[in-house]
Every structure is written in structure tokens, then in C-alpha cells.
Amino acid sequence: MTQPITIAMVEDDEGHARLIEKNLRRAGVHNEIVPLADGASAIAFLFGSDGSGLANKGRPLLVLLDLNLPDMSGINILKRLKENEHLRASPVVVLTTTDDKSEIQRCYDLGCNVYITKPVNYEKFANAIQQLGMFVYVMQVPEVV
Amino acid sequence: MTNGNGETKTRIGVSEGADNIARQQAEEALLKAGALQRAIFNSANFSSIATDAKGVIQIFNVGAERMLGYAAAEVMNKITPADISDPQELIARAKALSTELATPITPGFEALVFKASRGIEDIYELTYIRKDGTRFPAVVSVTALRDAQEAIIGYLLIGTDNTARKLVEAEQKKLDQRLRDQTALLSEANEEIQRFVYIVSHDLRSPLVNIMGFASELDVWRKQIFERLAALRAQVGGEQDGESDEALRSDVEEALSFIKSSVAKMDRLIGALLKLSREGQRQFQPQFIDMSQLLRSTLEALAHQAQDVNAKISIGELPTITSDRLALEQVFSNLMDNAVKYLRAGVSGSIEVRATESDGAITYEVHDNGRGIDAKDRERIFDLFRRSGIQDRPGDGIGLAHTRALVRRLGGSINVESEPDRGSVFKVTLPKIFKVTLPKTGLLPVSEMME
Numbered sequence: 359m360t361q362p363i364t365i366a367m368v369e370d371d372e373g374h375a376r377l378i379e380k381n382l383r384r385a386g387v388h389n390e391i392v393p394l395a396d397g398a399s400a401i402a403f404l405f406g407s408d409g410s411g412l413a414n415k416g417r418p419l420l421v422l423l424d425l426n427l428p429d430m431s432g433i434n435i436l437k438r439l440k441e442n443e444h445l446r447a448s449p450v451v452v453l454t455t456t457d458d459k460s461e462i463q464r465c466y467d468l469g470c471n472v473y474i475t476k477p478v479n480y481e482k483f484a485n486a487i488q489q490l491g492m493f494v495y496v497m498q499v500p501e502v503v
Numbered sequence: 504m505t506n507g508n509g510e511t512k513t514r515i516g517v518s519e520g521a522d523n524i525a526r527q528q529a530e531e532a533l534l535k536a537g538a539l540q541r542a543i544f545n546s547a548n549f550s551s552i553a554t555d556a557k558g559v560i561q562i563f564n565v566g567a568e569r570m571l572g573y574a575a576a577e578v579m580n581k582i583t584p585a586d587i588s589d590p591q592e593l594i595a596r597a598k599a600l601s602t603e604l605a606t607p608i609t610p611g612f613e614a615l616v617f618k619a620s621r622g623i624e625d626i627y628e629l630t631y632i633r634k635d636g637t638r639f640p641a642v643v644s645v646t647a648l649r650d651a652q653e654a655i656i657g658y659l660l661i662g663t664d665n666t667a668r669k670l671v672e673a674e675q676k677k678l679d680q681r682l683r684d685q686t687a688l689l690s691e692a693n694e695e696i697q698r699f700v701y702i703v704s705h706d707l708r709s710p711l712v713n714i715m716g717f718a719s720e721l722d723v724w725r726k727q728i729f730e731r732l733a734a735l736r737a738q739v740g741g742e743q744d745g746e747s748d749e750a751l752r753s754d755v756e757e758a759l760s761f762i763k764s765s766v767a768k769m770d771r772l773i774g775a776l777l778k779l780s781r782e783g784q785r786q787f788q789p790q791f792i793d794m795s796q797l798l799r800s801t802l803e804a805l806a807h808q809a810q811d812v813n814a815k816i817s818i819g820e821l822p823t824i825t826s827d828r829l830a831l832e833q834v835f836s837n838l839m840d841n842a843v844k845y846l847r848a849g850v851s852g853s854i855e856v857r858a859t860e861s862d863g864a865i866t867y868e869v870h871d872n873g874r875g876i877d878a879k880d881r882e883r884i885f886d887l888f889r890r891s892g893i894q895d896r897p898g899d900g901i902g903l904a905h906t907r908a909l910v911r912r913l914g915g916s917i918n919v920e921s922e923p924d925r926g927s928v929f930k931v932t933l934p935k936i937f938k939v940t941l942p943k944t945g946l947l948p949v950s951e952m953m954e
Contacts, residue, residue: 373713380720426705455708458781478711478770480719 363499365391367422368400368432369453374476378422378453381484385491397430401438404445411444411502418499419445423470425454425461433464440469447500451490550631550641550662553648556655558583558612570641570664572634584660585612589630589638596629616658619645628665640665693783700780704773711766711773718762725755768899772888775901779908787827787912789937794821794867797828798856801836808843814852816843821858822865826937830909835869837902838929842871844896847924864915866932875923885917913937 365382369375375393382391394400404421406413421439425432432452440446449471456462457475465473474490477483543551543564550567554560560582563575571587578587585593590610597610600617608617618625626644633639643662647655729752736748798818802809809816816839824831839854846852855870876884880891887904910917915933 371709371713373717374709377713377716377720426709455705455712476712478708478715478766480715483712483716484719 361416361418361501363389363418363420363494363497365389365420365422365494366394366400366403367391368394368397368427368435369422369424370395370427371424374424377483378487381487382491382494384484385488385495387491387494389494397427397432397435400427400435404435404439405442411442414502415444416501418501419448420494420497420499421448421450423450423452423454425452425456425465433468436465436468436470444502448502449497449499453490548663550660552584552660552662553657554583554612554660555657558585558616558658560584561657567662570633570639570662571631577634583612584615587632588615589632592629596627615643615660616645616647619647619658620655622647631662640669697780697783700776704777704780707773708770711770715763715766715770718759718766722756722759722763725752725759771899775887775899775905779901779905782905783908783912785829787830787937787939789825789939790828791823791825792828792831793823794831794858795819797831798835798839801832801839804836805839805843808840809852809854812843812846812852814843814846814854816854816856818856819858821856821867822860822935824865824933824935824937826913826933830913834906834909834913834931835867837906838869838931841902841929842869842873842927844898845892846871846873860935863935864932865935866930868931869929870926871928872926875925875927876919876921877923878921881919881921884919 365387367375367378369378372395375395379391379393392403394403400423401409404414404419405411423432423436427435432454436450436452439448439450446469450469451472451474452465452470453474453476455476462473472490474486477486543549544562545565547566547569549564550570551562551564552560552567553562559580560578561580563573563578568574573587593614594610597608597614600614601608604617604621608614615629616625626642628640628642630638631641641662642665643660646659646661648657648659650656729748732748795818798821802816802818805816835856839856842854843852850872853872856867857870858865858867860866874892876891883889884891885903885907886900888900889904890898890900907917910931910933913933914937915931917929917931919927919929921927
């Protein structure tokens with residue numbers, strides 16, 4: 359029996375976090391969602407106190423990552439994740455307000471798995487998150503090694 | 504052969520026994536030559552210094568006396584022009600010439616006349632030193648004087664005082680530097696504004712996601728609340744307040760719909776700011792453009808709209824241009840789009856693009872017979888988020904602001920002539936050849952409009 363996926367939600371805006379969670383739940387996602395409101399707590403959770411990433415060994419992780427964080431750019435976290443031998447296989451979904459082409463390119467170059475722009479139009483926003491939720495529902499994620 | 508007063512003794516070679524006419528001609532020629540020489544030697548604005556083959560000064564004219572402060576008698580047969588020139592410069596000149604001509608040249612008089620001695624025309628700048636020790640920059644032309652057998656018998660150094668030009672040059676250099684500094688500053692400020700706009704736009708979008716999101720959630724809850732209210736009323740059997748429930752329901756609905764439409768508008772405006780800031784950072788790539796062809800393909804995109812409002816568009820033969828294609832497409836597609844958009848109801852539209860060319864600049868004109876623009880709005884319409892006339896067409900007041908920013912960045916200008924209810928002419932004047940002057944000068948498309 360495989361462990362259910364843990365969703366690490368790196369999101370500094372409480373409102374956004376709430377709306378994301380709401381719509382994930384609506385899509386039938388019952389997995390644990392760990393809210394991480396800034397870069398430092400995200401790093402601490404993902405890489406553990408020793409910074410190695412071993413803290414999450416055996417856990418299937420999905421990272422939802424906002425790029426505009428108060429204390430650092432989400433890009434740095436993405437880079438560290440994809441360079442980490444234990445965590446690099448964990449899927450990262452960048453979920454941000456930035457729709458700048460070069461930024462999107464940069465994220466994919468660094469190994470992000472999906473890039474989603476948060477639209478202001480709520481119908482589209484809800485749709486995007488719910489579709490992501492349905493996707494999470496069916497996806498297989500490797501355990502942290 | 505001369506004296507210090509600039510008079511010259513010249514031998515005349517007219518043979519004994521020649522006829523009177525020949526003699527007369529020779530005398531006339533002599534007179535002319537004498538007059539010419541006197542004029543040169545009395546000229547106060549040119550220093551004329553002639554030397555013998557070794558460099559010793561033989562002639563020192565009035566101009567030389569004035570510029571250098573020596574009387575002719577003080578220098579003639581005593582010193583060479585090297586003695587009144589900056590010795591450091593002589594050393595440098597000798598060194599440079601030695602390298603250039605691959606032969607050792609001594610840093611004295613030889614350095615001043617070496618090229619001339621080889622028959623090379625030589626004009627150069629040097630610093631002369633006056634009798635009182637002060638210095639001045641001069642431009643000197645050196646010519647070798649030769650006898651009938653082409654042997655060098657001396658040199659002529661004609662010089663002008665270069666002080667005024669040097670001052671102008673120095674001033675010009677200062678101005679150039681100041682201009683470069685200002686441009687760099689402006690460019691830096693512009694980049695900062697672009698970055699600022701970019702960051703602010705993103706940061707503004709974040710709360711909008713929440714306002715829109717929770718307003719939409721509220722809308723859902725509103726429905727549920729009023730459904731529950733109605734159900735509760737049904738349970739207690741009371742119908743008496745149904746009407747005020749309905750009024751409340753529509754009030755809440757109206758409030759939410761205002762919130763949502765305003766957020767949507769703000770999102771569009773932020774989107775426009777982002778777009779402008781992004782395009783302000785784009786580097787233009789000048790290329791040769793067939794404007795008739797560019798306008799025709801712009802027209803294709805508009806064909807459908809034009810047909811809808813029964814508008815005829817004609818594009819004349821337009822002069823070609825070297826400029827940024829994408830920017831020009833945006834400029835003219837915007838102007839044509841406006842022309843089609845603001846026609847008069849009941850009048851069949853007629854839109855025409857013409858051009859005139861003069862002095863390295865081309866003015867492209869978009870004529871329409873549309874509703875025209877009130878005189879008070881003719882400047883305003885180029886401001887960001889400003890519009891004119893009856894607001895019966897969709898738009899956020901971005902197009903013309905963007906257009907003007909692009910035209911300015913292309914080194915041009917745009918203006919409008921218009922008569923309300925008759926039509927408008929938008930005139931875009933652009934340089935025939937656009938040159939990218941500095942790598943990062945994007946001329947304030949966003950900042951300028953935000954003033």
C-alpha cells in the first residue's frame with residue numbers, strides 16, 4: 359500500500375492559499391496540504407533541519423510553488439529542489455501570478471513540471487486549480503529517496 | 504635673400520635682347536609675385552616662417568611676430584622653429600614618425616619637417632612657445648622649398664593660432680560628456696521605472712485574485728443564504744417579508760457585480776501596464792520595410808470589421824522605410840483599428856493612408872471620415888487611460904498612448920488634425936532610416952504616460 363501524496367503548498371498570500379485549498383478539495387483532493395507561507399519555512403520543511411532533504415525520505419511529495427515570496431524568489435527553491443538528489447524527482451507545480459514568458463521558460467529550464475498562472479478571473483482560477491486537483495487525484499508520485 | 508621687413512630680392516631671368524613685350528610681361532609677373540609675397544609676409548593672422556635647409560629661420564613674418572612675441576631680428580639666423588616648439592611634443596612626434604616611416608628621426612627640427620622633406624604633404628597640430636614662455640596650440644602646414652634642380656633649399660612653415668578651436672573642442676567634449684551622462688542617467692531611470700512598473704503590476708494582481716475569488720465565493724454563498732432564508736420562511740409559514748428579501752438579494756447581487764466588474768477592469772489596466780513595460784524593454788531591430796505591403800497585411804486583419812461597418816479602406820503607394828517592423832505594425836494597426844472603430848453611424852466609412860517624404864523623414868497619414876475628435880481632447884487622447892467622445896465603444900484608453908510611446912521610441916512624432924463630425928487625420932512622422940543610437944535607451948513609454 360503506497361502512502362498518499364503530501365502537498366507542500368508554498369504560498370505567502372493567505373487568501374490565495376485558502377482559495378487554492380478550497381478548489382483542490384472541491385476537485386476531490388483529500389490529501390494532506392502543508393501550508394508554507396514563506397521561503398524560509400518552505401526550505402525548512404522540504405530540506406529538513408540538516409538541509410539534506412532526507413527528512414522527507416519515503417514520502418511522496420508534490421510541491422505547489424509560488425514565485426513571489428516575501429523573503430526569497432520561488433525560483434531559488436525550485437533550483438534547490440531540482441539539484442537535490444533526494445527531492446529532484448518530486449513534481450513541482452509553479453503556481454504564480456507572473457505570466458512573463460522568460461520567467462516561464464526559466465522555470466521549465468530549471469526542471470519545473472507544470473507552470474500555471476493564477477488568473478484574476480475567478481472562474482478560470484477555480485477551473486485551473488480543480489483541474490490540477492483532478493490531476494493530483496490520478497497522478498503517481500515517487501517517494502523521496 | 505630676404506630681410507626682416509618681408510621684402511624679397513628676386514633674381515629675374517629675362518634674357519638680354521628679348522623684346523619689349525616679353526619684358527613687360529615679365530615685369531608684370533614680377534609685380535604680381537611681389538605683391539603676393541608682401542601680402543603673405545604682412546599678414547597678421549598667419550605666421551609664415553621660412554628656414555634654410557638646416558632649419559635656421561630666414562623669414563619671420565608680421566603674423567609670426569605677433570603670435571610668438573619675437574621681433575624678426577631676434578630669431579633670424581639664430582634659431583630654428585624647433586626652438587619655439589614644445590620639446591615634449593617634438594620627442595613624441597619624432598618617436599611616432601620613426602615608427603611610422605621606419606627610420607630614426609631626431610626630436611628636433613627634423614621631426615618638424617621630415618615628412619615635407621620626403622615630399623609628403625604635412626599639416627599637423629603643435630604647441631608653439633612665445634618669447635614670454637606662454638604657449639598656444641597651432642596648426643602648421645609645412646612645405647619644402649626647392650631650387651631649379653629640385654634640391655631642398657629650405658622650408659616654409661605656415662601656422663594659425665588654434666586656441667579658439669581648441670576651446671570650442673574642449674567645450675564640445677564637455678557637452679558631449681554631459682549629454683552621455685544625462686542619457687545614461689535617463690536610461691537608468693527609465694529601466695528602473697520599467698522594473699518598478701513590472702513589480703508593482705504583479706504585486707497589484709495578487710490582491711485582485713483574492714478580491715475576485717472571495718467575491719465569487721460570496722456570490723455562491725449569497726445564493727445559498729437566500730435559498731435557506733426562503734426555506735426557513737416556508738417552514739415557519741411566513742410569506743410576509745418575501746418582497747424585502749428579494750430587494751436585499753438584488754442589492755447584494757448588485758454590490759458583488761460592481762466589485763467583480765471593477766476588479767476585471769483593474770486587471771485589464773494592470774495587464775496593459777505590464778504589456779507596455781515589457782514592450783518598452785524590447786530592443787528595436789531596424790530593417791527595410793515595404794510600407795504599402797505592411798499596411799495591406801494590417802488591413803487584412805481588419806477586413807472583417809471594416810465590412811461590418813461598410814467602410815472602404817484605400818492604401819496609396821507609400822515610401823519604404825528602415826525601422827522596426829513589429830513596432831510599425833502595432834502603430835498602424837492601432838490607427839487603422841481606431842479609424843474603423845470610430846466611424847459615424849449612417850455614413851459609409853472612407854479611410855485612406857497616404858504619405859509624404861521630405862528631408863530624410865516620412866509622414867504617413869491615416870485619413871478617416873469618422874466622428875472626429877473635439878479640439879480639447881486632441882492632446883488628451885494620447886494620454887494613458889484617456890478617451891474622447893461618446894463612450895459607446897469598448898476600450899481602456901491604451902491604444903494611442905502605446906502608439907505615441909512607440910512612435911517616439913522610433914525617433915518620430917505623432918499628431919492629429921480633426922474636425923468633429925467630419926473626420927480625423929493622424930500623422931505619423933518617422934525618420935526614413937531609424938538608427939539604434941544607444942543599447943538601452945527605451946524612451947520612457949510607461950513613465951512618460953504615467954506623469
